[in-house]
Amino acid sequence: MKTFNVPVIYRSPLISAIKNQRKQQDRMKKDFSPTLLDFGPLKILLARHFGFCYGVENAIEIAFRTVEENPGKRIFLLSEMIHNAHVNNDLLDRGVQFIMDTAGKQLIPWEDLQEDDIVIIPAFGTTLEIETRLHSLGIEPLKYNTTCPFVERVWNKAEQIGKKSYTVIVHGKPGHEETRATFSHSRSNTPTVVVKDMAEAEKLAAYINGTTPAESFYTVFKDQYSPGFDVTTDLQRVGVVNQTTMLATETQAIADYIRQVITAHYQLTEATVGERFADTRDTLCYATNDNQSAVTGMLLEPADLAIVVGGYNSSNTSHLVELCEEKLPTYFISAPEHIHSAGEIDHYDFHHKQVIHSDTFLPEKERVTVLLTSGASCPDALVEGVIRRLLSFYGLEHKADEMATAD
Numbered sequence: 462m463k464t465f466n467v468p469v470i471y472r473s474p475l476i477s478a479i480k481n482q483r484k485q486q487d488r489m490k491k492d493f494s495p496t497l498l499d500f501g502p503l504k505i506l507l508a509r510h511f512g513f514c515y516g517v518e519n520a521i522e523i524a525f526r527t528v529e530e531n532p533g534k535r536i537f538l539l540s541e542m543i544h545n546a547h548v549n550n551d552l553l554d555r556g557v558q559f560i561m562d563t564a565g566k567q568l569i570p571w572e573d574l575q576e577d578d579i580v581i582i583p584a585f586g587t588t589l590e591i592e593t594r595l596h597s598l599g600i601e602p603l604k605y606n607t608t609c610p611f612v613e614r615v616w617n618k619a620e621q622i623g624k625k626s627y628t629v630i631v632h633g634k635p636g637h638e639e640t641r642a643t644f645s646h647s648r649s650n651t652p653t654v655v656v657k658d659m660a661e662a663e664k665l666a667a668y669i670n671g672t673t674p675a676e677s678f679y680t681v682f683k684d685q686y687s688p689g690f691d692v693t694t695d696l697q698r699v700g701v702v703n704q705t706t707m708l709a710t711e712t713q714a715i716a717d718y719i720r721q722v723i724t725a726h727y728q729l730t731e732a733t734v735g736e737r738f739a740d741t742r743d744t745l746c747y748a749t750n751d752n753q754s755a756v757t758g759m760l761l762e763p764a765d766l767a768i769v770v771g772g773y774n775s776s777n778t779s780h781l782v783e784l785c786e787e788k789l790p791t792y793f794i795s796a797p798e799h800i801h802s803a804g805e806i807d808h809y810d811f812h813h814k815q816v817i818h819s820d821t822f823l824p825e826k827e828r829v830t831v832l833l834t835s836g837a838s839c840p841d842a843l844v845e846g847v848i849r850r851l852l853s854f855y856g857l858e859h860k861a862d863e864m865a866t867a868d
Contacts (some may be wrong), residue, residue, distance in 0.1 A: 465518035467527060471840035475848065475865040476512070480841075483509060487568070487643045490751065493758030495832070498848070498864070500857050502827065505848060506762050508834035509755040514748030516609030517543050519585035523607045527581060528555045535578045537569070539591065540606060540638060543582045544775035546795060548612030557581075563774055564636055574598050581605040585614045585638035588645035611746035612639055613846040615702050616646040622649030622700040623737040628866025630665070630719065631655045632712050635685050637776060642702045647702070648687035652695040655685040662715045666722040669696045699723065705746040706777035706837070706860045708784075709753055712745060748837045749777055756784045756834055764830040766823075770843050771836030778836025779811045789832065792822070797846035803854040823854065 479496055486492070487509075495506040513521075520542055528536060531717035540561045541549045553559075560569045560580070574580070576599035586608040595602040619629045629647045633640030635655050647653040656662045664681055678692040701716040723729065723738045760767075767785035770777030773795055785791040792808040794800065799807045806822040809815070823829055831851065835844050845861065852858045 463515070465522040466526070467513070467518050467521050468551075470551075471513070471521070471842050473841035473845035475845045475861050476841035478865050478867070479507060493754045495755070495759040495762060500852060500855065500860050502829065502855050503851060503857065504828060505851065506759055506764060506830065506832045507844075508752070508832070510748070510751040511834045512588065512839055512844065514746065514752075514837040516584050516611055516746065516748070517838050519609070520607035521548065523605065524552060524557070524581055525555075526558065527579060527605050528552070531579055537573070537574070537578060537580045539580065539583055539587055540565075540585075541774075542581065543696070544772040544778075545836075545838040545840070545841060546689050546772055547843065548838070552642070562603060563638060565638075565641065571598065574600065576600065579605055582608055583638065584609045584612070586616070586642035586646075587775045588642055589639075589649055591643060591822075608642075608736060609705070611748075612642070614746075615643055615705060615744045618741055618744055619643065619647035619653070619700075619702050620650050622741060623647060623653075625739065626651070627698045627700045627739040628652040628654070628695045630662075630699050630701045630715075631703065632701060632715050633657065634661075634706055634707075634776060637704060639680045639706070639776075643702070643704065644687075652690050653687045653690070654682060654690065656715065659711060659715055659718070662718055665696070668692050669699075669719075669722050670726045698737045698739075702741055702744045704776065705744065706749050706775075706780065707745070708780045709745050716741070742786055748794040749780075752777065752834070753784065756781050759832050759834065760785065760788045762830075762832070764789060764832045765826075767832040767834075768847060769793050769834055769836070770847055771795065771839040773809045773811065775836045775838055778839065781834055781836060782811060782814065785832065794847070795856060796843055797850040800850045823851075 467686055483496055493509050495508055498505040498507060524542055536557050537560050538557055539561055540559055561567055571594060580595055580600050592602040623629055629651055631643055633655055634657055644655055656665055668678050675692045701719060703712045720738045724734050727737055767789045768792050769782045782791055782793045792806055794808050803823045805820050807816055807818050810817050849858050849861050852860055
């Protein structure tokens with residue numbers, strides 16, 4: 462796989478050494494068991510896969526190179542390039558400005574932009590409407606495009622089945638930048654509707670089989686369907702694609718469920734179900750799959766707690782937290798500084814969108830085992846920082862240096 466020129470401040474000698482060793486041992490990436498870092502009184506079980514993915518490294522390389530190659534020019538990002546505050550703040554420090562926030566709220570009026578300004582499309586992609594807007598301002602929207610190739614793969618799949626007269630069901634968070642972009646691209650080819658979870662998929666199924674009056678659809682799915690959507694005809698042939706960072710198990714469950722509903726309602730067989738349900742296969746990216754599978758493998762090991770590092774508005778990271786929360790006390794942090802002591806930590810409750818303080822962090826016992834992972838937009842340097850922070854409570858921080866330089 463291609464390697465990228467990512468700023469050294471995001472790299473970690475310790476994590477690089479660990480990842481390289483695992484890569485040598487497991488070149489086919491079949492082993493999802495964690496890496497054991499045994500420091501005596503502290504054991505850290507590090508997920509097999511975590512941290513920057515292909516799409517994130519690609520976006521970072523393009524954005525930082527754009528800044529370096531265009532001194533004196535005004536450079537804008539449509540919104541956060543990725544969902545990691547450290548990376549976004551580094552770009553802000555270099556003079557990059559955000560045109561919108563992550564919810565799509567305008568921060569800089571379009572009319573303030575000039576033809577010679579540079580506008581970078583973030584890794585999530587953008588809508589066709591925004592591309593048209595940039596064109597109208599004399600700005601080439603795709604010249605500085607960091608859209609993840611795996612996001613574009615979803616767009617291509619939606620277009621492919623749309624041209625075969627299937628309606629597209631997008632499994633994603635309706636307000637998320639990537640979902641907004643996928644929705645825009647899909648609805649240009651075919652009727653499209655967004656469902657955020659299984660509960661909404663079940664509501665949609667009730668319109669497919671006619672158990673819920675059709676007219677209520679437009680209220681229940683307000684702002685989640687394409688213009689002109691006809692609930693009485695547009696749900697007769699469907700296919701499911703997704704926001705690439707959703708839980709793989711949930712996406713698969715939704716696709717299987719809709720398929721079953723279609724099969725039963727139209728009395729189809731395995732041989733004929735394709736007439737009304739498109740085979741989209743899995744449109745999750747490899748990193749989402751690998752990171753979630755690595756957490757599942759990590760959770761097979763006995764441990765006292767889990768730490769997940771990443772941006773608080775990162776969808777893929779929050780899903781890793783969800784998986785860990787099912788088994789263990791889980792602490793979602795964005796930086797090692799949030800661990801104040803062996804007892805105190807500030808961590809994020811993404812369910813209620815708030816930071817909370819806990820004063821019963823590491824248990825008082827002879828040997829403590831911590832599961833550790835991070836999201837796909839989290840620099841490895843932050844994960845190393847967490848390891849060093851934990852080691853400092855045991856007077857063992859030098860062990861990280863020894864491990865990083867060991868042959």
